[in-house]
Amino acid sequence: MAKQKQSSACFLNSAILLFTIFCASSVSVSVSARVHPILQSFHQKPIFRSNFHSIYDTSNYGTFQLSNGLAKTPQMGWNSWNFFACNINETVIKETADALISTGLADLGYVYVNIDDCWSSVTRNLKAQLVPDEKTFPSGIKAVADYVHAKGLKLGIYSDAGAFTCQVRPGSIFLEKEDAALFASWGIDYLKYDNCYNLGIPAKKRYPPMRDALNATGRTIFYSICEWGEDDPALWAGAVGNSWRTTEDINDTWASMTNIADLNDKWATYAGPGGWNDPDMLEVGNGGMTYQEYRAHFSIWALMKAPLLIGCDVRNMTAETIEILTNKEVIDINQDPLGVQGRKVNASGPDGCNQVWAGPLSGGRLAVVLWNRCSSATTITASWDTIGLQSGIRVSVRDLWQHQELTSDAVSSFSAKVDAHDCRFYLFTPYPDHSVE
Numbered sequence: 335m336a337k338q339k340q341s342s343a344c345f346l347n348s349a350i351l352l353f354t355i356f357c358a359s360s361v362s363v364s365v366s367a368r369v370h371p372i373l374q375s376f377h378q379k380p381i382f383r384s385n386f387h388s389i390y391d392t393s394n395y396g397t398f399q400l401s402n403g404l405a406k407t408p409q410m411g412w413n414s415w416n417f418f419a420c421n422i423n424e425t426v427i428k429e430t431a432d433a434l435i436s437t438g439l440a441d442l443g444y445v446y447v448n449i450d451d452c453w454s455s456v457t458r459n460l461k462a463q464l465v466p467d468e469k470t471f472p473s474g475i476k477a478v479a480d481y482v483h484a485k486g487l488k489l490g491i492y493s494d495a496g497a498f499t500c501q502v503r504p505g506s507i508f509l510e511k512e513d514a515a516l517f518a519s520w521g522i523d524y525l526k527y528d529n530c531y532n533l534g535i536p537a538k539k540r541y542p543p544m545r546d547a548l549n550a551t552g553r554t555i556f557y558s559i560c561e562w563g564e565d566d567p568a569l570w571a572g573a574v575g576n577s578w579r580t581t582e583d584i585n586d587t588w589a590s591m592t593n594i595a596d597l598n599d600k601w602a603t604y605a606g607p608g609g610w611n612d613p614d615m616l617e618v619g620n621g622g623m624t625y626q627e628y629r630a631h632f633s634i635w636a637l638m639k640a641p642l643l644i645g646c647d648v649r650n651m652t653a654e655t656i657e658i659l660t661n662k663e664v665i666d667i668n669q670d671p672l673g674v675q676g677r678k679v680n681a682s683g684p685d686g687c688n689q690v691w692a693g694p695l696s697g698g699r700l701a702v703v704l705w706n707r708c709s710s711a712t713t714i715t716a717s718w719d720t721i722g723l724q725s726g727i728r729v730s731v732r733d734l735w736q737h738q739e740l741t742s743d744a745v746s747s748f749s750a751k752v753d754a755h756d757c758r759f760y761l762f763t764p765y766p767d768h769s770v771e
Contacts, residue, residue, distance in 0.1 A: 380724060380727075381698060381723065381727055381764045381766050382722050382724065383722050383723065383724055385722060386722035389679055389721070390677070390692075390693065390694050390722065391602070391603045392603060392606075392674055393603055394603045395603065395604075395673075396606035396607060396608065396673075397604075397606075398572045398573040399572050399573075399606060399607065399609040400557065400573060400575060400576055400608055400609055401608065402557075402576070404554060404556050404576050404608075405556065405577065405608050405609060405610060406671070406673075407607070407668070407669040407670075407671065408577070408610045408639050408640060408641045408668055408669070409524070409556060409558070409576070409577065409610075409642075410442075410443040410445065410641070410642045410643070410665075411444050411445055411447060411448055411487075411488070411490070411524075411642075411643055411644070412430055412434065412439075412444060412446065412447055412448060412643060412644040412645075413448040413450055413490070413526070413643045413644070414426070414430075414450045415450035415451065415645070416586070416615050416620060416645030417620060417645060417646050418647070419452070420451065420501055422452060422470060423470040423471065424471045424477070424478050427447060427449060427478055428482075429649050430447055430648055431481065431485050431487050433648040433649045434447065434485075434487060434648060435486075435487075437648060437651070439660065440485070442660060442662060442665055443642075443665060443669060444642070444644060445486075445487050446487070446523065446524050446643070447482050447487050447489055448489075448492070448524055448526060448643065449475075449478075449490060449491055449492060450492045450526065451492050451499050451501045451503065451528070452467070452470075452499075452501050452503065453466060453467060453470070453471060453475070453492065454466060454499075454504060455467050455468070455503070456502065456503055456504075457504065462509065462512065463512065463516055464493075464506075464513055474520075475489075475491065475520045475522075476519070476520040476521060479522065488523035488524060489521065489524070490522065490524030490526060490556070490558075491517055491520075491522045491524070491525055491526075492525070492527075492528065493505065493506040493513060493525065493526075493527055494507075494528040494529070495527050495528065495529060495532060495537070495540040495541055495544065495561075496528070496531035496532040496533060497531040497532075498531040499528060500530040500531075506527070507535075507540060510543045510544045510547035511547045511550065513547070514544065514550065514555075515551055517548075517555065518548075518551035518553040521553075522553075522555060523554075524555065524556040524558065525544070525548065525555055525558060526558045526560055527544055527557065527559055527560060527575075528560045529561045529564070536565065537561045537564065537565045537567065538565065538570055541559055541561065541571070541574050541575065544557070545574050545575065556577075557574070557575040557576050558575060558577050558578075558641075559571050559574060559575035559578040559579065559612075560612075561578060561579055562579055562582045562583075563581050563582065563597065566601075567579070567580065568580060568601035568604040568605075568611055569604070571609070572606075572608070572609040575609065576608065576610070577609065577610040577611070577641055578609070578610075578611065579612045579614060580597060580598045580600075580601050580611045580612060581597045581613050581614060583614055584614040584615065584617060585617070585622070586617040586622030586623060587623065588623055588627050588755060591623070592707060594613045594614060595613065595638070596678070597613070598611050598613035598638060598640065599638070599678050602638070602676070602677040603675075605639055605674075605675040606673050606674070607671075607673040610639055610640065610641060610675075611638070611639070611640065612640060612641050613635065613638065615644070615645040616631065616632065616635060616642060616643060616644055616645050616646075617645055618644070618645070618658050618659060619644075619646030619647075619651055619652065619655035619659070624755065625658075626753060627756075628654075628655070628658055629735065629756065632658050632659070632661070632664065633664060633703050633705075633735075633759045634691060634703060634705065635668070636664045636665065636667050636668035637667060637676035637691055637692075637693055637701055638675050638677070638693075639668060639676065639693075640668075642665070642668055644659060663732075663737065664734050664735075667693075667695065667701045667734070667759075667761070670696055670701075672694060672696040674693055674694050675693060676691055676701055676703070677691060678691050679692050679721060679722075680716075680717075683708060684708060686707075687706065687708040688707075688708060688714045689703075689704075689705040689706075689714070690702065690703070690705075690714065690716045690720055690721070691703040691705055692716070692721045692722075695761075697763075698764060699761060699762060699763050700721060700722075700723075700761075700762040700764075701759070701760070701761060701762075702716050702721060702748075702759075702760045702762055703757050703758070703759050704750055704752050704757060704758045704760075705757040706753065706755065706756055706757065707755065709754050710754050711753045711754055712751070712752060713751045714749065715749040716748050717746070717747040718745075718746055718747060721762075723764060725746055726745065727745065727764050727765070727766070728742075728744065728764070728765045729743075729744045729745070729748070729762045729763060729764050729765070730742045730743075730744070730762070730765070731744050731760050731761070731762060732760060732761040732763075733758065733759070733760060734761060735758070740760075744762075748762075
C-alpha cells in the first residue's frame with residue numbers, strides 16, 4: 335500500500351508518544367534459523383555447463399529462513415486492495431471465498447483470502463484492542479474467519495508496523511503481543527504487515543517483534559512483511575518473515591509491472607523455501623493492461639517464485655482472466671519444490687527489450703520465458719550457453735500456454751517469434767543420454 339504523508343499535528347503527537355514508549359522498552363529479537371538444501375549439483379550428468387551455478391546463483395538460497403513450517407512454496411490466494419481498496423465489507427470477503435471455490439481457483443492452490451487495510455475502526459477500544467469497523471464487518475472478523483475456514487480456505491488480515499496504517503487506522507507498533515493474540519483468537523492464518531507512519535524507526539527493529547508475537551500465540555500464522563524494499567529486506571527478512579516486499583506498490587500498468595519485475599530480479603539469490611521475494615500482488619484482470627501483457631505478468635511472477643495473490647474481483651472475471659489465473663502448468667512452475675527463483679539471464683535489442691528469463695526446476699528441468707518488451711513482434715533466442723546447458727544436449731520443449739510439446743530434440747538453441755508485450759513460456763527437459771556427438 336502506498337506510503338502516506340504524515341503532516342497532521344495529532345499524528346506527530348502520537349508518534350512522539352509512541353517513540354517515547356519505544357525508547358523506554360526493550361524489544362526482544364530472536365532469530366529462528368533453518369538452512370535449506372542448496373541447489374542440487376547436476377554436474378554428475380553431462381547436462382549443464384560449468385557456469386550453471388553462476389547463472390542461477392543460489393549462494394544465499396534458504397539462508398536463515400523463518401522456521402515456522404510455512405511457505406515451502408510461494409503463497410497463493412487473493413487480496414482485497416488492488417481492486418476494492420477501502421470499499422470492503424464482510425459480504426465481499428465471503429463472496430470472494432465462495433468464488434474461489436466455484437471457479438476452481440482454490441483447487442489450484444489459491445487458498446488465502448486476505449483482507450487488506452480499512453477493516454478496522456479508526457480507534458482502538460477502551461482495552462486498547464483493535465476493533466472491526468462495525469458498519470462493514472458487523473459480525474466481527476472471527477465470524478468471517480469461521481465462514482472462510484468452513485470453505486477449506488484461510489483468512490488473512492492486515493496491520494502496520496507503525497503508529498497508523500496507510501489509511502490511518504490504528505497500527506500495531508508496541509502492541510504486537512496484544513494484536514497477535516487477538517488475531518490468533520479470531521483464527522487468522524496470514525498477516526500482511528505494512529510500513530506507513532513508521533516513526534522513523536529502522537525496519538530491522540520494527541518487524542521482528544511481530545514475528546515473535548505471532549510465534550508466541552501458538553497459532554501458525556504466515557508473516558508477510560510489506561516494507562516496500564526500502565531497507566533491502568532480502569538481506570535480513572529471511573529470518574523474520576515468510577515473504578518480504580522488494581518494491582513499492584504495483585499499479586495496473588505495463589510500465590509499473592515491468593519496472594517491478596526488474597527490481598525484484600535483483601534479489602533472486604535470496605529466495606527459497608520458507609521465505610520469498612514479493613514484488614507485490616497480481617493485477618491480472620483489473621483492466622489496465624492487455625491480455626498479452628497480463629499473460630507476461632503472470633508468467634514472470636510465476637517464474638520468479640513470487641507470491642501469486644490475485645488482485646481482481648474474482649466474482650466477476652472474464653474468460654481471458656480465468657484462462658490466465660488457472661493455468662496449472664504455469665502455477666506448477668511457481669510451486670516447484672526446488673524453490674529457486676528464476677531470473678533474467680539475457681537482454682538484447684533496443685533498450686534490452688528482447689529478454690530471456692529462466693530458472694532451474696526439480697528433476698534437472700528448466701523453465702524458460704522469452705519476453706518481448708519491445709513495441710513490435712520479434713524473434714527471441716534462448717541459447718544453451720545463456721541458460722547454462724551443454725551445447726550438445728538435446729531438449730524437449732513444452733509450450734505452457736499452448737499446452738503442447740513443440741519438439742523433443744531441440745539442440746544448441748531455441749527460438750520463437752513473440753508478439754509485442756507478450757511472452758512464450760516453456761518447460762525444457764534435457765536428455766543427458768541423447769547429446770550430439
